[in-house]
Amino acid sequence: MKPRHGHISESCRPISEVLSRIGDKWTSLIITRLSQQPMRFNELKRNVHGISQKVLTASLRALERDGFVERTVFPTTPPTVEYRLTPFGEELAEPLTALTRFALTNAARMDAARAAYDTKHGEPMPDAAPKYKPQQLRLN
Amino acid sequence: MKPRHGHISESCRPISEVLSRIGDKWTSLIITRLSQQPMRFNELKRNVHGISQKVLTASLRALERDGFVERTVFPTTPPTVEYRLTPFGEELAEPLTALTRFALTNAARMDAARAAYDTKHGEPMPDAAPKYKPQQLRLN
DNA sequence: TGGTTTCATAAAGGTGCCTCCTTGTTTGCA
DNA sequence: TGCAAACAAGGAGGCACCTTTATGAAACCA
Numbered sequence: 001m002k003p004r005h006g007h008i009s010e011s012c013r014p015i016s017e018v019l020s021r022i023g024d025k026w027t028s029l030i031i032t033r034l035s036q037q038p039m040r041f042n043e044l045k046r047n048v049h050g051i052s053q054k055v056l057t058a059s060l061r062a063l064e065r066d067g068f069v070e071r072t073v074f075p076t077t078p079p080t081v082e083y084r085l086t087p088f089g090e091e092l093a094e095p096l097t098a099l100t101r102f103a104l105t106n107a108a109r110m111d112a113a114r115a116a117y118d119t120k121h122g123e124p125m126p127d128a129a130p131k132y133k134p135q136q137l138r139l140n
Numbered sequence: 141m142k143p144r145h146g147h148i149s150e151s152c153r154p155i156s157e158v159l160s161r162i163g164d165k166w167t168s169l170i171i172t173r174l175s176q177q178p179m180r181f182n183e184l185k186r187n188v189h190g191i192s193q194k195v196l197t198a199s200l201r202a203l204e205r206d207g208f209v210e211r212t213v214f215p216t217t218p219p220t221v222e223y224r225l226t227p228f229g230e231e232l233a234e235p236l237t238a239l240t241r242f243a244l245t246n247a248a249r250m251d252a253a254r255a256a257y258d259t260k261h262g263e264p265m266p267d268a269a270p271k272y273k274p275q276q277l278r279l280n
Numbered sequence: 281t282g283g284t285t286t287c288a289t290a291a292a293g294g295t296g297c298c299t300c301c302t303t304g305t306t307t308g309c310a
Numbered sequence: 311t312g313c314a315a316a317c318a319a320g321g322a323g324g325c326a327c328c329t330t331t332a333t334g335a336a337a338c339c340a
Binding site for chain 1: 228
Protein backbone atom coordinates (compact mmCIF):
# COMPACT_ATOMS: atom_id res chain seq x y z
CA MET A 1 0.00 0.00 0.00
CA LYS A 2 1.42 3.33 -1.07
CA PRO A 3 1.98 5.67 1.89
CA ARG A 4 0.12 8.55 0.33
CA HIS A 5 -1.09 10.21 3.48
CA GLY A 6 1.31 9.23 6.18
CA HIS A 7 3.05 6.53 8.03
CA ILE A 8 1.56 3.15 7.60
CA SER A 9 -0.13 2.12 10.80
CA GLU A 10 -0.55 -1.55 11.49
CA SER A 11 -3.79 -1.57 9.54
CA CYS A 12 -2.36 0.31 6.51
CA ARG A 13 -4.65 3.23 7.33
CA PRO A 14 -2.70 6.46 7.06
CA ILE A 15 -1.69 7.75 10.47
CA SER A 16 -2.85 11.21 9.53
CA GLU A 17 -6.35 9.90 8.90
CA VAL A 18 -6.49 8.17 12.27
CA LEU A 19 -5.21 11.30 13.97
CA SER A 20 -7.73 13.51 12.24
CA ARG A 21 -10.43 11.25 13.68
CA ILE A 22 -9.23 10.99 17.29
CA GLY A 23 -7.68 14.47 17.49
CA ASP A 24 -10.88 16.16 16.35
CA LYS A 25 -12.08 18.82 18.78
CA TRP A 26 -15.56 17.34 19.21
CA THR A 27 -14.06 13.91 19.82
CA SER A 28 -11.87 15.38 22.56
CA LEU A 29 -14.74 17.18 24.24
CA ILE A 30 -17.23 14.31 24.01
CA ILE A 31 -14.80 11.63 25.16
CA THR A 32 -13.59 13.81 28.03
CA ARG A 33 -17.18 14.36 29.16
CA LEU A 34 -18.17 10.71 28.89
CA SER A 35 -15.03 9.73 30.82
CA GLN A 36 -16.66 11.45 33.80
CA GLN A 37 -19.96 9.58 33.50
CA PRO A 38 -22.31 8.08 30.93
CA MET A 39 -24.73 10.63 29.49
CA ARG A 40 -27.89 11.01 27.49
CA PHE A 41 -27.96 12.91 24.24
CA ASN A 42 -29.33 16.17 25.61
CA GLU A 43 -27.06 16.07 28.62
CA LEU A 44 -24.09 15.85 26.28
CA LYS A 45 -25.49 18.60 24.13
CA ARG A 46 -25.71 20.92 27.13
CA ASN A 47 -22.30 19.95 28.43
CA VAL A 48 -20.38 20.21 25.18
CA HIS A 49 -20.91 23.91 24.64
CA GLY A 50 -21.21 25.12 21.11
CA ILE A 51 -22.04 21.78 19.51
CA SER A 52 -25.14 21.53 17.37
CA GLN A 53 -27.63 18.69 17.52
CA LYS A 54 -26.60 17.64 14.09
CA VAL A 55 -22.87 17.61 14.77
CA LEU A 56 -23.39 15.83 18.08
CA THR A 57 -25.44 13.12 16.38
CA ALA A 58 -22.84 12.63 13.67
CA SER A 59 -19.92 12.67 16.11
CA LEU A 60 -21.56 10.11 18.41
CA ARG A 61 -22.36 7.89 15.47
CA ALA A 62 -18.74 7.99 14.34
CA LEU A 63 -17.45 7.33 17.86
CA GLU A 64 -19.82 4.39 18.17
CA ARG A 65 -18.67 3.01 14.84
CA ASP A 66 -14.98 3.40 15.79
CA GLY A 67 -15.67 1.39 18.90
CA PHE A 68 -15.13 4.10 21.50
CA VAL A 69 -18.72 4.61 22.60
CA GLU A 70 -21.67 2.31 23.17
CA ARG A 71 -25.23 3.47 22.74
CA THR A 72 -28.15 2.14 24.76
CA VAL A 73 -31.74 2.90 23.86
CA PHE A 74 -34.26 2.83 26.69
CA PRO A 75 -37.90 2.05 25.77
CA THR A 76 -39.26 5.17 27.43
CA THR A 77 -41.66 7.54 25.72
CA PRO A 78 -40.16 9.33 24.02
CA PRO A 79 -37.17 6.98 23.84
CA THR A 80 -34.05 8.06 25.68
CA VAL A 81 -30.57 7.14 24.59
CA GLU A 82 -27.56 6.75 26.81
CA TYR A 83 -23.97 6.97 25.66
CA ARG A 84 -21.12 5.42 27.59
CA LEU A 85 -17.41 4.84 26.94
CA THR A 86 -16.33 1.35 25.98
CA PRO A 87 -13.09 0.02 27.49
CA PHE A 88 -11.46 1.04 24.19
CA GLY A 89 -12.95 4.50 24.63
CA GLU A 90 -11.52 4.68 28.12
CA GLU A 91 -8.09 4.00 26.69
CA LEU A 92 -8.51 6.88 24.26
CA ALA A 93 -9.79 9.09 27.07
CA GLU A 94 -6.38 9.06 28.72
CA PRO A 95 -4.40 11.06 26.16
CA LEU A 96 -7.48 13.11 25.27
CA THR A 97 -8.22 14.31 28.78
CA ALA A 98 -4.55 15.22 29.09
CA LEU A 99 -4.79 17.20 25.88
CA THR A 100 -8.01 18.89 26.98
CA ARG A 101 -6.44 19.80 30.31
CA PHE A 102 -3.49 21.28 28.43
CA ALA A 103 -5.88 23.36 26.34
CA LEU A 104 -7.70 24.61 29.45
CA THR A 105 -4.57 25.56 31.30
CA ASN A 106 -2.46 27.01 28.49
CA ALA A 107 -4.76 29.12 26.36
CA ALA A 108 -3.52 32.34 27.95
CA ARG A 109 0.04 31.32 27.30
CA MET A 110 -0.77 30.77 23.63
CA ASP A 111 -2.43 34.17 23.52
CA ALA A 112 0.66 35.79 24.99
CA ALA A 113 2.87 34.01 22.45
CA ARG A 114 0.66 35.19 19.63
CA ALA A 115 0.73 38.77 20.86
CA ALA A 116 4.51 38.65 21.10
CA TYR A 117 4.82 37.11 17.64
CA ASP A 118 2.52 39.69 16.10
CA THR A 119 4.43 42.51 17.77
CA LYS A 120 7.61 41.19 16.18
CA HIS A 121 6.30 40.15 12.78
CA GLY A 122 3.10 42.10 12.39
CA GLU A 123 -0.43 40.78 12.46
CA PRO A 124 -1.15 37.98 9.99
CA MET A 125 -2.80 40.13 7.35
CA PRO A 126 -3.30 39.37 3.67
CA ASP A 127 -0.83 42.05 2.68
CA ALA A 128 1.55 41.64 5.60
CA ALA A 129 3.41 38.62 4.31
CA PRO A 130 6.45 39.64 2.28
CA LYS A 131 7.41 37.68 -0.77
CA TYR A 132 10.04 35.01 -0.30
CA LYS A 133 13.55 36.29 -1.00
CA PRO A 134 16.48 34.07 0.09
CA GLN A 135 18.70 37.00 1.05
CA GLN A 136 15.87 38.52 2.93
CA LEU A 137 14.42 35.38 4.40
CA ARG A 138 12.51 36.09 7.60
CA LEU A 139 15.43 36.77 9.88
CA ASN A 140 14.75 36.64 13.58
CA MET B 141 -17.81 36.92 27.39
CA LYS B 142 -20.55 34.71 26.09
CA PRO B 143 -19.58 31.02 25.90
CA ARG B 144 -20.62 30.61 22.31
CA HIS B 145 -18.20 27.91 21.32
CA GLY B 146 -17.25 26.09 24.44
CA HIS B 147 -16.07 26.28 27.95
CA ILE B 148 -14.33 29.45 28.83
CA SER B 149 -10.65 28.82 29.25
CA GLU B 150 -8.68 31.16 31.43
CA SER B 151 -8.12 33.46 28.46
CA CYS B 152 -11.78 33.50 27.40
CA ARG B 153 -10.82 31.71 24.21
CA PRO B 154 -13.29 28.91 23.54
CA ILE B 155 -11.86 25.56 24.52
CA SER B 156 -13.03 24.06 21.25
CA GLU B 157 -10.96 26.58 19.32
CA VAL B 158 -7.83 25.79 21.33
CA LEU B 159 -8.44 22.07 20.85
CA SER B 160 -8.94 22.43 17.13
CA ARG B 161 -5.51 24.06 17.01
CA ILE B 162 -3.53 21.62 19.15
CA GLY B 163 -5.47 18.50 18.19
CA ASP B 164 -4.99 19.08 14.48
CA LYS B 165 -3.42 16.10 12.73
CA TRP B 166 -0.52 18.07 11.25
CA THR B 167 0.20 19.64 14.63
CA SER B 168 0.37 16.16 16.16
CA LEU B 169 2.69 14.82 13.50
CA ILE B 170 4.98 17.85 13.38
CA ILE B 171 5.28 18.21 17.14
CA THR B 172 5.90 14.48 17.57
CA ARG B 173 8.65 14.61 14.97
CA LEU B 174 10.31 17.70 16.43
CA SER B 175 10.18 16.14 19.88
CA GLN B 176 12.71 13.64 18.57
CA GLN B 177 15.10 16.25 17.25
CA PRO B 178 15.17 19.72 15.66
CA MET B 179 14.69 19.60 11.90
CA ARG B 180 15.00 21.63 8.75
CA PHE B 181 12.07 22.32 6.52
CA ASN B 182 12.75 19.61 3.95
CA GLU B 183 13.61 17.07 6.60
CA LEU B 184 10.20 17.67 8.13
CA LYS B 185 8.53 17.50 4.76
CA ARG B 186 10.05 14.08 4.13
CA ASN B 187 9.29 12.83 7.61
CA VAL B 188 5.69 13.97 7.82
CA HIS B 189 4.36 11.89 4.98
CA GLY B 190 1.55 13.30 2.95
CA ILE B 191 2.01 16.94 3.92
CA SER B 192 2.38 19.46 1.16
CA GLN B 193 4.97 22.22 1.14
CA LYS B 194 2.24 24.74 1.46
CA VAL B 195 0.51 23.10 4.40
CA LEU B 196 3.84 22.51 6.15
CA THR B 197 4.77 26.16 5.78
CA ALA B 198 1.43 27.33 7.15
CA SER B 199 1.44 24.80 10.00
CA LEU B 200 4.95 25.73 11.09
CA ARG B 201 4.05 29.40 10.96
CA ALA B 202 1.05 28.82 13.19
CA LEU B 203 3.06 26.66 15.61
CA GLU B 204 5.70 29.36 15.82
CA ARG B 205 3.06 31.99 16.47
CA ASP B 206 1.43 29.89 19.20
CA GLY B 207 4.78 29.63 20.92
CA PHE B 208 5.41 25.90 20.43
CA VAL B 209 8.18 26.09 17.86
CA GLU B 210 11.15 28.36 17.32
CA ARG B 211 12.58 29.01 13.88
CA THR B 212 16.24 29.71 13.21
CA VAL B 213 17.49 30.95 9.86
CA PHE B 214 21.08 30.11 8.97
CA PRO B 215 22.84 32.45 6.51
CA THR B 216 23.81 29.66 4.15
CA THR B 217 23.28 29.82 0.40
CA PRO B 218 20.51 29.11 -0.15
CA PRO B 219 19.36 29.86 3.40
CA THR B 220 18.42 26.94 5.57
CA VAL B 221 15.84 27.10 8.30
CA GLU B 222 15.79 24.98 11.41
CA TYR B 223 12.72 24.30 13.53
CA ARG B 224 12.95 23.26 17.15
CA LEU B 225 10.47 22.81 20.00
CA THR B 226 10.30 25.51 22.65
CA PRO B 227 9.93 24.42 26.27
CA PHE B 228 6.20 25.16 25.81
CA GLY B 229 6.23 22.95 22.73
CA GLU B 230 7.84 20.18 24.72
CA GLU B 231 4.97 20.38 27.21
CA LEU B 232 2.47 19.98 24.36
CA ALA B 233 4.54 17.11 22.94
CA GLU B 234 3.69 14.96 25.94
CA PRO B 235 -0.06 14.45 25.34
CA LEU B 236 0.46 14.58 21.58
CA THR B 237 3.05 11.82 21.40
CA ALA B 238 0.74 9.73 23.60
CA LEU B 239 -2.11 10.39 21.19
CA THR B 240 0.05 9.61 18.15
CA ARG B 241 1.20 6.38 19.78
CA PHE B 242 -2.42 5.47 20.41
CA ALA B 243 -3.20 6.09 16.75
CA LEU B 244 -0.30 3.93 15.61
CA THR B 245 -1.17 1.02 17.89
CA ASN B 246 -4.97 1.04 17.62
CA ALA B 247 -5.83 1.64 13.99
CA ALA B 248 -6.52 -2.03 13.40
CA ARG B 249 -8.78 -2.14 16.40
CA MET B 250 -10.77 0.79 15.01
CA ASP B 251 -11.01 -0.99 11.67
CA ALA B 252 -12.33 -4.10 13.38
CA ALA B 253 -14.90 -2.03 15.29
CA ARG B 254 -16.03 -0.37 12.08
CA ALA B 255 -16.39 -3.68 10.31
CA ALA B 256 -18.44 -5.05 13.20
CA TYR B 257 -20.60 -1.94 13.30
CA ASP B 258 -21.22 -2.02 9.56
CA THR B 259 -22.10 -5.70 9.73
CA LYS B 260 -24.69 -4.87 12.34
CA HIS B 261 -26.03 -1.61 10.97
CA GLY B 262 -25.06 -1.67 7.32
CA GLU B 263 -22.47 0.47 5.62
CA PRO B 264 -22.91 4.21 6.06
CA MET B 265 -24.58 4.88 2.70
CA PRO B 266 -26.78 7.80 1.68
CA ASP B 267 -29.85 5.61 1.43
CA ALA B 268 -29.03 3.28 4.30
CA ALA B 269 -30.11 5.61 7.09
CA PRO B 270 -33.76 5.08 8.01
CA LYS B 271 -35.88 8.02 8.98
CA TYR B 272 -36.14 8.72 12.70
CA LYS B 273 -39.09 7.01 14.30
CA PRO B 274 -39.23 6.92 18.08
CA GLN B 275 -40.81 3.48 18.27
CA GLN B 276 -38.26 2.25 15.87
CA LEU B 277 -35.28 4.15 17.21
CA ARG B 278 -32.09 2.35 16.33
CA LEU B 279 -32.40 -0.56 18.71
CA ASN B 280 -29.25 -2.51 19.34
C1' DT C 281 -56.10 21.21 20.82
C1' DG C 282 -51.52 22.97 21.15
C1' DG C 283 -47.10 22.60 23.12
C1' DT C 284 -43.27 19.92 24.92
C1' DT C 285 -39.94 16.12 25.19
C1' DT C 286 -36.70 13.04 22.89
C1' DC C 287 -33.23 12.18 19.23
C1' DA C 288 -32.28 11.25 14.39
C1' DT C 289 -32.44 13.19 9.93
C1' DA C 290 -32.81 16.30 5.55
C1' DA C 291 -31.79 20.44 2.80
C1' DA C 292 -29.52 24.71 1.58
C1' DG C 293 -25.78 27.56 1.97
C1' DG C 294 -21.21 29.23 3.94
C1' DT C 295 -16.48 28.60 5.33
C1' DG C 296 -12.11 26.52 5.95
C1' DC C 297 -8.72 23.22 4.70
C1' DC C 298 -6.31 21.05 1.22
C1' DT C 299 -4.48 19.67 -3.51
C1' DC C 300 -2.22 20.87 -7.52
C1' DC C 301 0.47 23.85 -10.02
C1' DT C 302 3.27 27.80 -10.31
C1' DT C 303 6.47 31.64 -9.07
C1' DG C 304 10.51 33.70 -7.00
C1' DT C 305 15.86 34.49 -5.76
C1' DT C 306 20.74 33.44 -4.87
C1' DT C 307 24.43 30.45 -5.22
C1' DG C 308 26.97 26.47 -6.82
C1' DC C 309 27.94 22.95 -10.10
C1' DA C 310 28.19 20.34 -14.48
C1' DT D 311 24.13 27.95 -19.88
C1' DG D 312 20.88 25.13 -17.50
C1' DC D 313 19.71 22.84 -13.45
C1' DA D 314 19.29 22.03 -8.49
C1' DA D 315 18.79 23.36 -3.66
C1' DA D 316 16.40 25.91 -0.20
C1' DC D 317 11.93 27.69 1.55
C1' DA D 318 8.05 30.92 1.31
C1' DA D 319 4.16 32.24 -1.23
C1' DG D 320 0.09 32.80 -4.85
C1' DG D 321 -4.08 31.12 -7.40
C1' DA D 322 -7.84 28.08 -8.77
C1' DG D 323 -10.71 24.55 -7.65
C1' DG D 324 -12.56 20.61 -4.81
C1' DC D 325 -14.27 18.70 -0.71
C1' DA D 326 -15.33 18.23 4.11
C1' DC D 327 -17.24 20.32 7.97
C1' DC D 328 -20.50 23.23 9.96
C1' DT D 329 -24.70 26.40 10.69
C1' DT D 330 -29.41 27.16 10.27
C1' DT D 331 -33.90 25.64 9.64
C1' DA D 332 -37.19 22.20 9.39
C1' DT D 333 -39.35 17.49 9.81
C1' DG D 334 -40.93 13.45 12.20
C1' DA D 335 -43.64 10.27 15.85
C1' DA D 336 -45.51 8.78 20.36
C1' DA D 337 -46.83 10.10 24.72
C1' DC D 338 -48.00 13.46 28.14
C1' DC D 339 -50.03 17.65 30.03
C1' DA D 340 -52.61 22.02 30.37
